[in-house]
Amino acid sequence: MISIKSKTDLAKMREAGKIAGGALKLAGESIRAGMSTLELDKIVHDYIVRCGAKPSFKGYGGFPGSACISINEEVIHGIPRANKIIREGDIVSVDVGAFYNGFHGDTCATFPCGEISDEAKALLEVTKASLYEGIAQAQVGARLGDVSHAIEEYCASRGYGIVRNYCGHGVGRELHESPEVPNWGRAGHGPRLTAGMTIAIEPMINVKGDDVRVLKDGWTVLTVSGSLSAHFEHTIAITPDGPVIMTQP
Numbered sequence: 001m002i003s004i005k006s007k008t009d010l011a012k013m014r015e016a017g018k019i020a021g022g023a024l025k026l027a028g029e030s031i032r033a034g035m036s037t038l039e040l041d042k043i044v045h046d047y048i049v050r051c052g053a054k055p056s057f058k059g060y061g062g063f064p065g066s067a068c069i070s071i072n073e074e075v076i077h078g079i080p081r082a083n084k085i086i087r088e089g090d091i092v093s094v095d096v097g098a099f100y101n102g103f104h105g106d107t108c109a110t111f112p113c114g115e116i117s118d119e120a121k122a123l124l125e126v127t128k129a130s131l132y133e134g135i136a137q138a139q140v141g142a143r144l145g146d147v148s149h150a151i152e153e154y155c156a157s158r159g160y161g162i163v164r165n166y167c168g169h170g171v172g173r174e175l176h177e178s179p180e181v182p183n184w185g186r187a188g189h190g191p192r193l194t195a196g197m198t199i200a201i202e203p204m205i206n207v208k209g210d211d212v213r214v215l216k217d218g219w220t221v222l223t224v225s226g227s228l229s230a231h232f233e234h235t236i237a238i239t240p241d242g243p244v245i246m247t248q249p
């Protein structure tokens, strides 16, 4: 069942989203060559705790970090590690969740470390733009497939691979709620979007191919092709005034 949030719920959820967005912004500003992903995770963790919130991901399904930090060919769910060092030219996805006021905010962005290749720059631009293509379709009365299709169309027409083993999701009192929000689909199909629905839209896009595999650590998902992968995500609310991004800092 898809849970519908009241205006009061949405106001509380916006606060959680603001904290998640703030943590993500700080992470992006903090990335430097030579730093470990564990150091970056600590920055995210400390910010969320300072705001009086709880990191949604810590302990979720046994995940050890506060943020999922995935570099280059890693798609999602990278475990922060002291011996994992960010290098100049890397692209670094930081996925952050904050639980506050009884609600979660879930957001992600892929950041460049210093100068990155033209291929990497284009990937980041396309993935980010596809998120906003999807958000634009999240209107009262539309279908979930309209959101999915907009993302797929934008990325596939530019030759990029769309990860199909993972997708976005409803979000609210639980980190993962109904419905699933795939990054591919048919326009005009799927659940009807109504006011008060809150969903995390999160395209995961590869330079080459759709296929992914999970590393031996049981968490880290990476591209089979070895190509770069990017991930952008916002938690949004569907309202009569259009989609509202909840995870803006």
Ligand code: MG
Residues within 6 Å of the ligand: 106, 107, 168, 169, 200, 202, 233
């Ligand atoms: Mg998510």
